[in-house]
Amino acid sequence: MTLHAITVLGHDRPGIIAETTARLADLGLNLEDSSMTLLRGHFAMTLVCAGDTPAAAIEEALAPLAAEDTLAVTVREVPSSQHGDAGGTDWVLTVHGGDRPGIVSTLTAEVASVGGNITDLTTRLAGDLYLLVAEIALPADADAAALEQAVAAAAERVGVGATLRPVEADEL
Amino acid sequence: MSAPDTPTDEALEEGSARLRAWTEAELGVTGEVRPVVTAPAAVLSTAGETVDPTSPDVVRLAADLLATQRVSPGCVGLAAPQVGVSARVFSVDVSEHPKTRTHHGAYVLCNAEVVESSRNEKAREGCMSAPDFTGDVKRASRLVVRGRLPGTGEEVVVRTDAFEARCLQHEMDHCAGYLFLDRVAGAHAVYARRTYL
Numbered sequence: 001m002t003l004h005a006i007t008v009l010g011h012d013r014p015g016i017i018a019e020t021t022a023r024l025a026d027l028g029l030n031l032e033d034s035s036m037t038l039l040r041g042h043f044a045m046t047l048v049c050a051g052d053t054p055a056a057a058i059e060e061a062l063a064p065l066a067a068e069d070t071l072a073v074t075v076r077e078v079p080s081s082q083h084g085d086a087g088g089t090d091w092v093l094t095v096h097g098g099d100r101p102g103i104v105s106t107l108t109a110e111v112a113s114v115g116g117n118i119t120d121l122t123t124r125l126a127g128d129l130y131l132l133v134a135e136i137a138l139p140a141d142a143d144a145a146a147l148e149q150a151v152a153a154a155a156e157r158v159g160v161g162a163t164l165r166p167v168e169a170d171e172l
Numbered sequence: 173m174s175a176p177d178t179p180t181d182e183a184l185e186e187g188s189a190r191l192r193a194w195t196e197a198e199l200g201v202t203g204e205v206r207p208v209v210t211a212p213a214a215v216l217s218t219a220g221e222t223v224d225p226t227s228p229d230v231v232r233l234a235a236d237l238l239a240t241q242r243v244s245p246g247c248v249g250l251a252a253p254q255v256g257v258s259a260r261v262f263s264v265d266v267s268e269h270p271k272t273r274t275h276h277g278a279y280v281l282c283n284a285e286v287v288e289s290s291r292n293e294k295a296r297e298g299c300m301s302a303p304d305f306t307g308d309v310k311r312a313s314r315l316v317v318r319g320r321l322p323g324t325g326e327e328v329v330v331r332t333d334a335f336e337a338r339c340l341q342h343e344m345d346h347c348a349g350y351l352f353l354d355r356v357a358g359a360h361a362v363y364a365r366r367t368y369l
Contacts, residue, residue, distance in 0.1 A: 037360075122360065135363065169298040169306035170271065170335070171246045172342040172352070 003032070004058055005048050005078045010071035012043040020045070023061045027053045037122075043071070048078065087140040090167040091116075093151065095132040097160025103130055106158050110150045114142045130160070135167070179287065179316065179329040187328040190321075191276040196238055198323050199231050203239030206255040211302045211351060215253045219349040220260040225282035225320040230261060234280040234322035237263035244300060249339045251346030254301050260284065261322070262343035264336070271335040284319030284344055286312075287329060289337075296363075297342065297352045306363045307356035311341045 008020055021031060034047035053061075058075045066073050095107055104123060111118060111134070120135035138144060148164050155162035179187070196203070209215060223230045233252060241250040241263050248269055251262035265278035289312035298306045315337035318329045332340065342352060356362045 033364075120360070120363070167296060169296040170248075170269075170338070171298045171300070172249055172339055 001050050001052060003048055003050050003078050003080060004029075004053075004055055005046065005076055006058065006062070007074045008043065008045045008062075008065065008071055010043055012038060012041060013070075016043055016065070016071065017045065020062065020065060023065075024049055024058070027051065027058065027061055029053060029058070088138050088142070089140075089144065091136040091138060091144070092165050092167055093132070093134045093136055093162065094165075095130075095155060095160050095162045097130060097155075097158075099125055099128050099130040100158065103158050103160055104132060106154050107132065107151060107162060108134070110147065110154045111136055113150070114147050115139045116142060116147065136164075177287070179318075183329055184316065184331045187330045188276060190326065191279055191328050191330050194277075194279050194321060196235065196278065198321075199235045200323070201232055201235045203232075203235030203237070205240045205243050206236050208240065208244070208250075208254050208300050209256050210300070211353075213256070213301075215256055215258050216301055216346070216351060217349050218253070218258050220251075220253055220258045220347040222283050223259050223261055225322045225325040230259070230282060231322050233257060233259065233261055234263065234282075237261065237280060238265075238278060241265065247300060248335075249343045250300075251343045253346050253349070260347040262347060264339055264343060266336045266339050269335050273334040273336075274332045275336045276330065276332065280322050281317070281319030281328075282322055282325075284317050284340070284347070286315065286341070286344065287318050288314075288316040289341075290314045294357060295338065297338075298365075299342070299352055301346075302351055302353055304365050305353065306365060307352055308358075308361040309352050309355045310357060311338045311355075313337055315340060317344075 008016065029049040029051035032048045032050055036045035055075045055077050062073045065071050095103060108118065117137045118134050119137050123132045151162050151164050237250050240255060241247045248266045249262060249264045252259040260283045261280060263280045266272045267275050267277055291313045292310045293313045294308050294310045296306050297309050314333050316329065316331045317340055318327065320327050
């Protein structure tokens with residue numbers, strides 16, 4: 001059993017997901033994780049599916065999607081995901097402020113410098129307001145207080161506000 | 173405007189006092205730990221049966237829920253479908269949780285239903301029966317619940333808030349065949365636990 005990562009990007013219209021997944025189902029592929037959103041109105045989907053079909057055959061099956069030249073499809077084999085460190089802590093970073101180049105790179109560099117792994121990221125631009133929300137997995141030995149200070153300092157450098165909050169899921 | 177069956181303040185105070193005074197000893201049986209089932213078990217997606225709270229089976233189930241909850245780290249509530257029984261019975265004990273304001277100790281309610289709810293708040297929930305996910309769920313932070321006590325079958329009507337209110341709604345959902353996954357706030361409001369990085 002192999003895993004393939006498939007991306008579908010381009011002009012949005014109703015039916016893209018239904019058509020893509022029907023073609024994958026016809027090949028006997030099992031959809032595992034997927035994510036789809038509209039980015040500035042453009043359709044953007046990434047999915048990982050499991051099955052024995054080679055990448056070339058998946059590409060061929062999905063080729064009709066790209067026939068009108070408004071969608072781009074890529075297929076590549078990926079290794080099975082590695083188990084990570086479950087001992088760390090989870091955080092949400094929220095950044096917002098006036099749009100300018102470098103906000104994302106400046107803030108995420110601070111996260112990377114302490115070994116923090118971004119597990120989910122959304123950025124949006126609306127008018128002049130830039131917004132970033134990231135889920136961060138910090139390793140057990142990371143200094144969260146120091147990261148908070150570094151994030152605050154980095155935010156000040158690029159003229160935005162940033163908050164780093166621990167994620168607490170209540171077990172019910 | 174109040175519904176015709178809105179409980180009086182007096183009835184709510186009486187209900188709270190009775191529930192606080194309730195103890196497991198009233199059941200007269202010792203609970204046994206049962207295995208907790210996880211999704212996609214069909215029982216978790218099935219509406220539980222209304223029960224007779226005085227029946228010996230329900231009394232035993234109540235004791236077992238409390239016993240199972242007690243040995244599960246961090247567990248503040250457990251519903252019958254989570255131990256494989258399709259019934260409207262659940263246990264709750266939020267007394268040790270930091271987000272708790274009002275609470276009524278450890279208890280079991282049968283056939284519980286919401287009488288009034290207001291002030292929705294969003295928070296991230298996890299559940300022993302869906303251990304690989306957490307999700308953001310909006311729930312009322314002020315709640316009035318009516319239910320019956322196992323054993324005597326007495327009806328209690330109780331007002332609560334904050335974390336106990338959230339927990340009660342989560343457990344009543346289990347009894348109706350819903351998981352928190354059925355209530356997440358949006359497509360990007362459900363999160364994989366940190367098993368994979």
